[in-house]
Amino acid sequence: MKKYKKTSDIKVGVVGYGGAFNMGKKHLEEMQKTGMIPTAVLEIDKSRLAVAGEDFPGIQTYTSIDKMIKESGVNMVAIITPHNTHAKLAMKFLKEGISVVCEKPLAITTAECDAMIKAAKENKALLSTYHNRHWDGCVLEAVKRIVKKGEIGDLIKVNARCGGFGQPGDWWRSSKTISGGIMYDWGVHFLEYCLQIIDAGITEVSGFSKSSVWDTKWAEDTIESEGYAVIRFDNGVWMNLMVTNIDQNIKDGMIEFTGTDGTYIMNHGDYKIIKHKKNGQKTIVEGKNTDSKQDLYYKNVADALTGKEKLVITGEWSRRPIQILDLAVKSAKQGKALKAKHK
Template sequence: MKKFKSTKDIKVGVVGYGGAFNMGQQHLQQMKKAGMTPFAVCEIDPERLKVAEDDFPGIETYGSLDAMLKQSDVNLLVHITPHNLHYPLAAKCVKAGKHVVTEKPFVVTTSEADRLINLANKHNVMVSTYHNRHWDGWIMRAVREIVEKKTIGDVYKVEAHFGGYGMPRDWWRTSKSVSGGVLYDWGCHLLEYTLQVVDSDIVEVSGYAKNGYWESQAPKNFPWIGDMNEDEATAVVRFANGCVANLCITQLDPVRRPPLTFYGTKGTYIINHFGWQDDPQQWILKKANRKHQIKETSGKHPKSRGDLFYKNIAEYMTGQADLVITPEWARRPIHILDLAGKSAQAGKAMKAKHA
C-alpha cells in the first residue's frame, strides 16, 4: 500500500451522517484529532447533509455514494450504515481505490469478510473496522493482569453476557436481516475483548437461540414482525488451547450480570461495567492461595483510550506503525457470530476455518 507523506494529506469522509448517536460527526472529529483532514460526507437525507455542512464548513457533500466516488478526491471512507450494507458499500469503495473503515461489526458473514479482504489485497488499499473499544480501560487492564502478569494463571473459561428484559425497540437493529441478529451489536465488542485475552485458534462454535416471544407480544403494526432478532442467543466457542468462551446476548433476562468474567487456574477476574449509570464500573479480582483461601481486590477501571483507533490508522497510513485492527483480526468475531447463527439453525456445532 502506498503511504501518505503526512497525516494531514489523508482526506477522510463518512458514508452515513444520520442522527442516531451523531456518529458521523464523532468519526470525523476523531479523525481530525488524529491529524487527518475531514473532506467529504455522503448521506441520503438532505437535512442531515445540511447538519454536516454546519458541523464542518466547506466540507463536500453528496447524496449518493456513486456520486462521491465519481467526483471526490477523498482517500479514506468510514461506513456508518446498517450492518447489512457494510459489505456492498465497502466493496464498491475498495474497487474505486478508496481505503475503508466500517463501523463494527466488520461485515455480517464470513464470506463477506473473506471477499472484502481479497478485494483490499487486489486493489492495494487498507480495510479495517471501528474497534475503538479495543483500547477500553477495563480490557487494557485485564490484558495486563491476565496475559502479561498471568495473575489468575491459565484462562480456561470466559463468560460474556449483555442485555436485560424488555421489548426490542422499533429500529433497524431489531431486524435480523439488517442487523445480523441479536448477537451482532454488543456481541461483537465482547468477542473482540475475549480474543485479546485468549490467544488461540478457534476450533468450533455452537449456537443456541430462543425465538418468537417478543414477536408474539409486539403490536400488529410493528414493522419487524416476521424478521425480528432472537429473544436471546448464545455462542459457545471452543479454542485449540482448551479454553471455552460463552457469549449470551439477551432481551429475556432481568438479572444484571457482569459483562465479562475470566476464569483462570489461580483465580477469577470480573469486569463490572458499563453502559448503566448505577453499574459499579470496577474490576474485581478473586484469587485463591494454597490454603484455598480467597482474597478479593477491586478497583475502578482505567481511562479508556478509544481515540487511539484513528491515531493508529493515521500512523499506519503514513508508515509510522503497524495496523492494529487488521481485516484478519476483524474477521475473527464475525466468523464466530456467523458460525453461531448457522449452528443454531442446524442444531450442531460448526467447525471454524482458518480462525
C-alpha cells in the same frame, strides 16, 4: 497498501451521518485530530446531510455514492451505516482503491469479510474496522492483569453476558436482516475484547437461540430474543457469550475470566479478582480500570497510512468475531456445532 507522505494528504469522508449516536461527527472529529482532512459526507437522509454541513462548514455533501467517488477526491472513508450495508458499500470504495474504515461489525458473514479483505489487497487499500473499544479502559486493564502479569494463572474459561429482560426498540437494530441478529451489536465488542485475551485459534462454535418472545414492527424478521454461543478454542479454553432480552436474572459482572489461580470480573468501570486458597480462604481485590484511550484507533490508522506503524485492527483481525457470530447463527439453525475455517 498505498502510503502517504503526511497525514494531511489523507482526505477523508464518512458514509452515514446518523442521529442515533451522532457517530459521523465522532468519526470526523477523531480523524481531524490526527491531521487527516474531513472532505465529504455521503448520506441518503437529506436532513442528516444538512446537519453534517452545519457541523463541518464547507464539507462536500453527497446522496450518490458514484458521484462521491468521482468528484470528492477522498482517499479514505468511514462507513457508519446499518450492518447489512457494510460489505456492499465497502466493496464499491475498495474496488476504486479508496481505503475503508468500517464500523463494527465488519460484515454479517465470513464470506463477505473474505471478499472485502481480498478487494483491499488487490487494490492496495487499507481495510479496518472501527474497533474503538479495543482501547477501552476495561480491556486495557484486563490485558495488563491477565495476559501480561498472569494474575489469574492459566486461562480456563470465559463467560460474557449482556442485556437483560426488556422489549427491543423499533429501530433497525431489531431487524434480523438489517442487523444480522441480536449478537451483532454489543456481541461484536465483547468478542473483540475477549479475543485480545484468549490467544488461540477458533476450533468450533455451537449456537443457540430463542425467538418470538418479543414482537416489534419487524414482525417475523425481529431479532432473536436471546442468542447464545459456546466457542471452543484450539488451546482448550472455552467461552460462553449470551446476548439477551429475556433473561430474568442476569448475573452481576459483564465478562468473567476464570484461570487456574482466580476469577477476574471485568466491568466497564471496575474490576474484581476473586481467589480461593486450597484451605478455603477467600480473597477479593477490587479496583478502578485505567482510562480509555479510544483516540488511539485513528492515530494508528493515520500512522499506518503514513508508514509509521503497523495497522492494529486489520481486516483479518476484524473477521475473527464475525466468523464466530456467523457460525453461531448457522449452528443454532442446524442444531449442531460447526467447525471454524479460519483461525
